[in-house]
Amino acid sequence: MANKAPTKMRDNQPLNKQKLTVVENNVKIPVAALHANWKDPRFFTKYTCFTVDLEGNIKLENYNQWRNETTWFIKDMKHLLGLEYHIFWSTIVHNPSALESVLSFVQNAVPMYLMPELDSLEKQQTFSLYLDVRAYVFRVICRFTVVKENPDSWVETEYLATLLYKHFIVTVPFMLDIIAIYGRDNQQEVSRIVELILDIQPKYQQDFRQGLSYLISVFTVIQNRCESELLEGITKAAQKDLALYAHDCAYTLNVMVEISPTLRRMCADMSCEFAISNFYDNAVLVLYKKIQEVNEKSIYLGLLNDTRVELLEAFRSIVTIQLDKILSGSGDSLLAADKFISILTECLANNVFVSDYKRRYDTEEDLQIVHSGYKSVDRVKFDFIRKAYSTVEHNAVEQREQSDKQLVEFEAGTSIGTPQIVHDSDETTDNVSEQQKQHNLQTIMDLLPHLDIDLVRTVVDRYDNVEEAISVLLEQTHSVEDQLTGQVESEVNIPNDPLDEFYLKTGIDRLNIYDGDEFDVMVNDKVKGTIKKGKGKPGEPKTLNELLDDKSHVRQMRHIYRQFDMIADFDPDDDEYDDSFEAMTESESRHVKLAKGARNELVDDGLDEDSDGENEGETVEPDANPNTGLSFCENPEIARQRYEEKLHSKYLRRHGTVAPSAKNGQSGDVRGKPKGQGQDAKVLQNRKNKNENKSSVANHNRKQGATYKRNRGMMPS
Secondary structure (H helix, E strand, O other): OOOOOOEEOOOOOOOOOOEEEEEEOOEEEEEEOOOHHHOOOOOOOOOOOOEEOOOOOEEOOOHHHHHHHHHHHHHHHHHHHHOOHHHHHHHHHHOHHHHHHHHHHHHHOOOHHHHHHHHOOOOHHHHHHHHHHHHHHHHHHHHHOOOEEEOOEEOOHHHHHHHHHHOOOOOHHHHHHHHHHHOOOOHHHHHHHHHHHHHHOOHHHHHHHHHHHHHHHHHHHHHHHHHHHHHHOOOHHHHHHHHHHHHHHHHHHHHHHHHOHHHHHHHHHOOHHHHHHHHHHHHHHHHHHHHHHHOOOOHHHHHHHHHHHHHHHHHHHHHHHHHHHHHHOOOOHHHHHHHHHHHHHHHOOOHHHHHHHHHHOOHHHHHHHHHHHOOOOOHHHHHHHHHHOOHHHHHHHHHHOHHHOOEOOOOOOOOOOOOEOOOOOHHHHHHHHHHHHHHHHHHHHHHOOOOOHHHHHHHHHHOOOHHHHHHHHHHHOOOHHHHHHOOOOOOOOOOOOHHHHHHHHHOOOOOOOOOOOOOOOOOOOOOOOOOOOOOOOOOOOOOHHHHHHOOHHHHHHHHHHHOOOOOOOOOOOOHHHHHHHHHHHHHHOOOOOOEOOEOOOOOOHHHHHHOOOOOOOOOOOOOOOOOOOOOOOOOHHHHHHHHHHHHHHHHHHHHOOOOHHHHOOOOOOOOOOOOOOOOOHHHHHHHHHHHHHHHHOOOOOHHHHHHHHHHOOOOOO
16 A cells, blocks of 8 residues: 555544554545554564573674674664654564564573673673663663653553553563563662553563462472482583572572562562572572582582572561561551561571571561560560570570581672581680570579579589470479479489389280289289170170071060960850950941851941941841851952942932842943853943043042952951
């Protein structure tokens, strides 16, 4: 498209709202100020990095090639800085090579701790040329975070935050590299950049938290790598990797908490203090000792000493936040004081870290701030920490055990020196011992002020350890006479063990706690109690068959069964028995009663009741085959016959005539003749009608019918 020079439609508008007018074919077309049309099509070169050998020296194999490429790189950076505001942002957003060119230097720049090596190269122009590259790249990075360059070139803060985050112009790894490269000599400007992006875009805070979590996890990775390398034997390549990796992480963390208060508070919230102290003792010191065993003149020993200094300073910067809260008098002073003491308590597990920390920093002043700022803090914890971080006591113990320890001395602003063994004279040792006794005496008197000072001094002279002296005093001061006279037994009275005496008398060794007592089966024929052997309780069945064969419960219940076992003999022809049995039957059943002279004939009470007393007093004729006694159950034929007669009588009373089935010879009969004799056409028709019409009538009386049959004895219960 044939474009002429664009003109602004309106001045004093932010970049995201500006429109530029372009004339195309005599037609004015408005185009956004941030658009791909305005990007610079230039292909930006990438920076060529240096190489570092196994000895830690910077190597530049082809100086002329590096100088030419770096010169072109500087020209690209100058060209990028000289672009207009809207063209600059259009190029950064829509030309990937521009941002990749900046990132190439940030990712491959020489770390600050290797800058002296770069300055010592034979070609002095190399160092000056590198400094020029470093300066121009930093100016480009600063332009990323400038909200307003001049009255006509500015952008809204919200839009800038979205632009940086959405197009990945500024990321957390990018910021960590900037902190490591420019954090020390451009501290104020780097601090402004970090605080700006954390303020305008809250999403960066969450990203930085994840970045800090990863940085802390790297400490664990390095520690595991050190342990594996120690088992296999450390090589020069491993020395270089681990030493540079550990120092780079410690350096980045320290600079980060120095320049940014927000990141420092973030580290405090994530409790990075213990991770630092643990990494100090379990990774850096272990790696230092192993490298020293291989090569005492290795350059990585000094680098690891610098790593230790960086870790101590980072730890100090993070814990200072709690002291600042106490000094400011904010509402969470008590929480800050308690957390400060908790941090120091957790770090006591790492002895070397604690020792180096209290050499470098005065912990007495910190504890005074904690105590004066909030006096209601736990006194027991406070005294414990104060004693553990006491410099005087530490020096005394250190001089007493100096032949077994190596001391690492710090200089203000310098790295840690090589550990050396220190020897003092016997006179100095005696003076220190006397001071230690006096300190122990004062400590015990503070804890137990009610004791006599002569008694305490006697015990302190005999025991060097304060804990042992306090233990003896607490055990021996129950006697008032001992307190007044100051006499203390030389040894604690321990009673003799009766088992030892038993062994001396009998020669039987101590096997368990029952040796020699009433339960000892080795010396007593009859012991107290029951000795259990095997599974289960004594006297119980041992196997399943024994349990099933056990009928003792039957014998226990036999007296209950015998109550129902009284059966008297009777005469079947005894009239008195017949009358009594008949009366009992009539009283138990309201449906069935016995007539005189026929014990097994049943009379339907319902028929008598429905006939309104017409048939009252009549008896049923005896059966053709009478039984002398009661049958087990009623004959089903008699029951069916009685039921049919009952139905016919009810139909007769209601309708005044005989049921059709009785008139016509079972017109509704579906039973028919027995099987094999043939059926009438009427029976077959009745069966068909019943089958077709059975769904029209409810069939809910099956349970009732089954109950009726069961009550009459027609089926087993």
